[in-house]
Amino acid sequence: xxxxxxxxxxxxxxxxxxxxxxxxxxxxxxxxxxxxxxxxxxxxxxxxxxxxxxxxxxxxxxxxxxxxxxxxxxxxxxxxxxxxxxxxxxxxxxxxxxxxxxxxxxxxxxxxxxxxxxxxxxxxxxxxxxxxxxxxxxxxxxxxxxxxxxxxxxxxxxxxxxxxxxxxxxxxxxxxxxxxxxxxxxxxxxxxxxxxxxxxxxxxxxxxxxxxxxxxxxxxxxxxxxxxxxxxxxxxxxxxxxxxxxxxxxxxxxxxxxxxxxxxxxxxxxxxxxxxxxxxxxxxxxxxxxxxxxxxxxxxxxxxxxxxxxxxxxxxxxxxxxxxxxxxxxxxxxxxxxxxxxxxxxxxxxxxxxxxxxx
Numbered sequence: 001x002x003x004x005x006x007x008x009x010x011x012x013x014x015x016x017x018x019x020x021x022x023x024x025x026x027x028x029x030x031x032x033x034x035x036x037x038x039x040x041x042x043x044x045x046x047x048x049x050x051x052x053x054x055x056x057x058x059x060x061x062x063x064x065x066x067x068x069x070x071x072x073x074x075x076x077x078x079x080x081x082x083x084x085x086x087x088x089x090x091x092x093x094x095x096x097x098x099x100x101x102x103x104x105x106x107x108x109x110x111x112x113x114x115x116x117x118x119x120x121x122x123x124x125x126x127x128x129x130x131x132x133x134x135x136x137x138x139x140x141x142x143x144x145x146x147x148x149x150x151x152x153x154x155x156x157x158x159x160x161x162x163x164x165x166x167x168x169x170x171x172x173x174x175x176x177x178x179x180x181x182x183x184x185x186x187x188x189x190x191x192x193x194x195x196x197x198x199x200x201x202x203x204x205x206x207x208x209x210x211x212x213x214x215x216x217x218x219x220x221x222x223x224x225x226x227x228x229x230x231x232x233x234x235x236x237x238x239x240x241x242x243x244x245x246x247x248x249x250x251x252x253x254x255x256x257x258x259x260x261x262x263x264x265x266x267x268x269x270x271x272x273x274x275x276x277x278x279x280x281x282x283x284x285x286x287x288x289x290x291x292x293x294x295x296x297x298x299x300x301x302x303x304x305x306x307x308x309x310x311x312x313x314x315x316x317x318x319x320x321x322x323x324x325x326x327x328x329x330x331x332x333x334x335x336x337x338x339x340x341x342x343x344x345x346x347x348x349x350x351x352x353x354x355x356x357x358x359x
Contacts, residue, residue: 049100049106050063054102054124055116057110057111057116060100060105061080061098061100062080062097063095063097064088064095065093067093067095068135068158069126069131069135070094070095070134070135070136070308071125071134071137072086072097072137072138072142073122073137073139074098074101074105075142076140078218081217081220081221082139086301093305093308099125101118101142102116103226103229103234108226111235112228115236116235116236117236118145118236119239120152122136122146134157134158136157137304139165139292140163141166144168148243158252159252159255160250162255164292165269166266167243168242169245175203176204184230187230192226195227196222196223199222199225200215203263204289206263207291207295208295217294218294248277250277254279254280255281255303256270256282257283258271258283259287259289259296260284260285261289262292266290285303287299288300
């Protein structure tokens, strides 16, 4: 498999449709419960959530706070709990919506016979909650979801945040691509449980694995992943246009951010997004790997707060806590520090990330 050919939502490409692998659901032959359902006791943040039923699936979601709407979309194999550090912080000023995507976490297994798109699901959730427009933020796979939504339903998107986002069409770096191949082999021989272990061992999580508390939180989320995408049981329809072919058409304020310790392929994906999305802001989070929001939560919270404060708001809403102007930051010396920004990207205060040239 060439680097970049496999999509996170389609892992693994080597599992041939119709081929029975350990744990795969075969009509009339029953199912391995551990292969297509979360492990007992795995729950979303807060131990529960509201439920939106959709044809062929469901979305478990949680809403906190009041104000302009901000939707947080999780990474592949994970769930809404990854946003714990941001949800509480943002809820002081915003209406924060987070959810487990169809086929993930507490939203549980999906019906392989019913086509859908994640972008369509997100718009359905906005409709269900009576939200006309929202800022959409996604990490990795979640970045793909919110970018697709911005392209297919632009009138519903007030702003876009792409954190360590996957961009299909940009090659994966060889070690990361090789690890996807290994994941496919593990699923073929050991089913979904082996796939979960291989996913946690992927280079994407290398920086987070160095911190036991973060590694434990990631493992708890991956334990709740049903694994149907790995078994060829995902009936997701292809979204048109493909984001890679339409980045210049993104017409909403956009923030692109990536951890400086993320894998090379994803750093390049973020650079491409920043180059090609008109007017996009580009930030590099110091000391963060792929899971930037979990590894450097204070820096990402500040980054989000400042971006959201600069967006147009309804006349009845005033951004809270506007900062007094100060000089630009000194050069970075460690996690959370920031280099000087170009004049076009400067904000009122020093910020815990830096801007890099991508042209």
